[in-house]
Amino acid sequence: MAAGLSTPERIRRVLAIRPFRRLWGVTFLCSTADWLALLGVADLVSNAAGSYAVKNFAFSGVVFSNLLPGLFFAPLGGLLADRFDRRVVMAVGDVLRCLLLLSVIVVDLPWWPFAGSFLTSSVAMLWIPAKDAAAPNLLHRPDQVETANQLGLAMTYGISVVAAGGLYALTGIGPSLRLPDDLLGANGPVKLAIALAAALYLASAVVIARRIPELSGPAGPRRAAAPDEPGSGGFLTMLRDAGRFIRTTPLVRGLLIGAVGAFAAGGAVVGSAQSYAKSVLAGQAGFGLLFAAVFVGLGLGIVFAPKLAARLAHERFFGISIMLAGVSLVLVALSPHLAVSIVAVLLVGACAGATFLTGVTIIGSRIDDDVRGRVNAIYQALLKIVLGCTVAVVPLLVALTNSRTISVFGDEHQVDGTRPVLLGAALLAFLSGLLAYRRMNTHRPVRLLGDLRAIARRYPRRKTGFVVTVEGSSSADTAVHAAALAGWLSRAGVRTVVFAPDPGEDDPRFRALVSGATLTSARARVLAAAAVRADSVHRDILPALDGGAVVVVERLIDSPVDRLTESAGFGADDLAEVADWAAGRLRPDFAVLLDDSARSDVPATEAWPPRIQEIIGGLSGATRCVLVEAADRTSSQDQIRAAVAEALSRSSREWADRLRESTERVAPAGAE
Numbered sequence: 001m002a003a004g005l006s007t008p009e010r011i012r013r014v015l016a017i018r019p020f021r022r023l024w025g026v027t028f029l030c031s032t033a034d035w036l037a038l039l040g041v042a043d044l045v046s047n048a049a050g051s052y053a054v055k056n057f058a059f060s061g062v063v064f065s066n067l068l069p070g071l072f073f074a075p076l077g078g079l080l081a082d083r084f085d086r087r088v089v090m091a092v093g094d095v096l097r098c099l100l101l102l103s104v105i106v107v108d109l110p111w112w113p114f115a116g117s118f119l120t121s122s123v124a125m126l127w128i129p130a131k132d133a134a135a136p137n138l139l140h141r142p143d144q145v146e147t148a149n150q151l152g153l154a155m156t157y158g159i160s161v162v163a164a165g166g167l168y169a170l171t172g173i174g175p176s177l178r179l180p181d182d183l184l185g186a187n188g189p190v191k192l193a194i195a196l197a198a199a200l201y202l203a204s205a206v207v208i209a210r211r212i213p214e215l216s217g218p219a220g221p222r223r224a225a226a227p228d229e230p231g232s233g234g235f236l237t238m239l240r241d242a243g244r245f246i247r248t249t250p251l252v253r254g255l256l257i258g259a260v261g262a263f264a265a266g267g268a269v270v271g272s273a274q275s276y277a278k279s280v281l282a283g284q285a286g287f288g289l290l291f292a293a294v295f296v297g298l299g300l301g302i303v304f305a306p307k308l309a310a311r312l313a314h315e316r317f318f319g320i321s322i323m324l325a326g327v328s329l330v331l332v333a334l335s336p337h338l339a340v341s342i343v344a345v346l347l348v349g350a351c352a353g354a355t356f357l358t359g360v361t362i363i364g365s366r367i368d369d370d371v372r373g374r375v376n377a378i379y380q381a382l383l384k385i386v387l388g389c390t391v392a393v394v395p396l397l398v399a400l401t402n403s404r405t406i407s408v409f410g411d412e413h414q415v416d417g418t419r420p421v422l423l424g425a426a427l428l429a430f431l432s433g434l435l436a437y438r439r440m441n442t443h444r445p446v447r448l449l450g451d452l453r454a455i456a457r458r459y460p461r462r463k464t465g466f467v468v469t470v471e472g473s474s475s476a477d478t479a480v481h482a483a484a485l486a487g488w489l490s491r492a493g494v495r496t497v498v499f500a501p502d503p504g505e506d507d508p509r510f511r512a513l514v515s516g517a518t519l520t521s522a523r524a525r526v527l528a529a530a531a532v533r534a535d536s537v538h539r540d541i542l543p544a545l546d547g548g549a550v551v552v553v554e555r556l557i558d559s560p561v562d563r564l565t566e567s568a569g570f571g572a573d574d575l576a577e578v579a580d581w582a583a584g585r586l587r588p589d590f591a592v593l594l595d596d597s598a599r600s601d602v603p604a605t606e607a608w609p610p611r612i613q614e615i616i617g618g619l620s621g622a623t624r625c626v627l628v629e630a631a632d633r634t635s636s637q638d639q640i641r642a643a644v645a646e647a648l649s650r651s652s653r654e655w656a657d658r659l660r661e662s663t664e665r666v667a668p669a670g671a672e
Contacts (some may be wrong), residue, residue: 007303010147019138019214023131024151026204026212028163030094031156033200034124035164037101038062040193041117047187048110064392065114069122070384074377077126078242081373086130087208087215093127094205101198105191128380133373134215136364145364146306149357153302157295168193242374251315251366252375254439255359259382261432262322262355265329267390268425269294269348275398276418282338293342297349305354314366316451318358319437325351326430333422356383397421465545467586468644469556472594475502477630481594482554484637485644489550492645496549500540500556503532530582537584550648556588590647591625592640 015021042062080089097120104116135152136145171193208215246252277287301321309317328347335341359379367375401417437448470482479501486499503510513519513528544551557579626643628636 007306010144010306011151014139014144014147014151017138017140019212020135020148022207022212023135023138023215024155026090026207027131027152027155028160029200029204029207030127031160032163032167033097033101033197033204035161036167036193036197036200037117037120038066039164039168040190040197041104041113043190044104044187044194045113047190048113061114062117064388065118066121067384067388069118069125070381070388073122073125074129074381074384075374076377077129078374078377080126081130081133081377082370085216086134086373087212089130090127090134090215091205091209093123093130094201094208096123097127098198098201098205101194101201105194125377125380129373129377130215132360132364132376132380133369136372137369138214142365146309146357146361149360149364150302150306153353153357154299158299167196171196242371242378245371246375246378250439251362254315254436255318255362256378256382257439258319258322258355258432258436259359259379260386261429261436262325262352263383263386264390264432265325265348265425265429266352267387268394268422269329269332269345270387271391271394272398272418272421275395275416276332276341276422277338279416279418280335280338280341282341286338286341289338289342290345293345294349294352297346297351298353300346301350301353301355302357304350305357308354309358309361312451313441314358314362315440316437318355318362319433319435319440320448320451321351321354321358322433322436323430324433325355326426326428326433329422329426329429333419333426394421394425465547465549465551466590466648467541467545467551467553467556467588468590468592468647469553469588470592470594470640471555471557472596472630474594474596474630475555477594477596478502478554480633481592481630481637481640482552485592485640486552488641489552489644496544496547498540498544498549498551500536500551500553502554503529503536509535526578530578533579533582534584537582537586541586542584553588556583556586557591589624590644592643593625593627594630594636595627596630 015024045062100116100120100123104113107116135148136142139145139148172189246256273290274284274287277283277290280286282289305317305321312320325348328344328351331344332341332348335344360376363372363375363379398417398421401420468485470478470485472478472481482501483499486497490497509532510528513531519525519528541551541553624647626639628639628643630636
């Protein structure tokens, strides 16, 4: 998506896509039905229970019956999503959920609400992978996946929760209106809520079947592979293919490893929350505040993660957010007071929200469509299984850990079992995040501190490639040196080299804009130059970086916008903002600055030496530069090659190996 767009504008553009907007409405219907059914079934079980203990178990039992299907049915859901028409899978799934919820109302057996809830959630595990795998195909560009995921999570865990709570309250308004208790029969309001949830599922099925044909995919309904086609052989073969894909794809392996640690840490916080609240002398009120802090943090993480991820590749940001969650969890474990705990828990929730959003974004934008359903299913299954098991095991670990009294600066403090358990969860989260960070970034050396600085600054993320810019006061010099450097790197065997020349006033696109639109004013010509630069960055440079290329750019910093600005009347700050915006706030990894002040054949330029200082001062900490005298072209080219070779060698072992031999046997520049 275009750099600099605000969050409302990004959301508006995604919601302007009609198929996705309708799918978002389906998400509202189904998520509201999910929450409404959970409340209704739990209330139904509680009302039918005879003892106080069973009543207390009702809600947790229904929640567990909703989590358990992830263990059994998530892989099957992924296979269905990758093998059959996803629209059919979703529509049939919604009809089945409608019928199962209606059976909870009709079947008069004490155990059937649990069974009905389990089966309904099982069908959901077949529905969710199909929806998540199909959603990216409805968008116009891969960079819209993150915004689409934001909208989906906001609907599932925000808007739908409020709507379900409101509808459930309305179904129980009978006593307030003094209606007869037997008007709807025994448990009438609860059964009405469950029936309403079933109706929402049925409405979703109708919308999917009749209004969103795009869910079937751009090539029409999906079909099973023929027996002689690759990937055929039934569900077992598809399952083995998915396992092979995960084993051979570092990105997915790191994603799942990090997910296990992140979800386990989240489960540890939830499972120990009540005991932890007592340890900070806050009681049930403190538990409520901590519980709310987790979900507020989740919301903040989901909202602000894209702004941070814009400064770093998603695969790098994913591991870092898990590590930061581990560090925040250490603060929770060591907190002596409720106020500190709330802030720390807020940070844990924010990191968890950022992690989950980044994970589903990676799956939606980086995983091929033919295997996306299975990877999505495994990711969702890990969420439910790891989170559920951790919530169940952590209270036991807390109970088995003896309380101790420690002395800190002469003060006695009682340390209960929640603190060491949370410290263990923090260590698990940090190590899994670090492992995910390393596994998902095999193409570049690990520079954790540099990535943390990238998150803290305002510049966009560096992709997998490497940018070298050649700057100078003379366009003739920069053109010659940049072209020579790109040619030498290509001959040296560097993976892929792309040369991006200066789109100056003689560029055909600039001349076409100026003449075609009859632009006569200086300010209009500046904006035309900025448009050409932005097009060059978007069309040539960024795609090359995404593919891991070395991009040699002529005049990325001292752009043609600069040279047109004096007559346009722009101030220095305006100039910097326009030029920076035109380049998409792209920053080079290495800058070559040509000083031609000693050359006799070039008119003296008083402005260029101060401009060199401005460029050096404006470069980010991740950018290295070299100042080369342009008086002797042969000598200067040799200096440039040596400096760039050293910079590339520091960035990548692959480039180091390929350049070492080439640098040692390089012919004099004048001989080429």
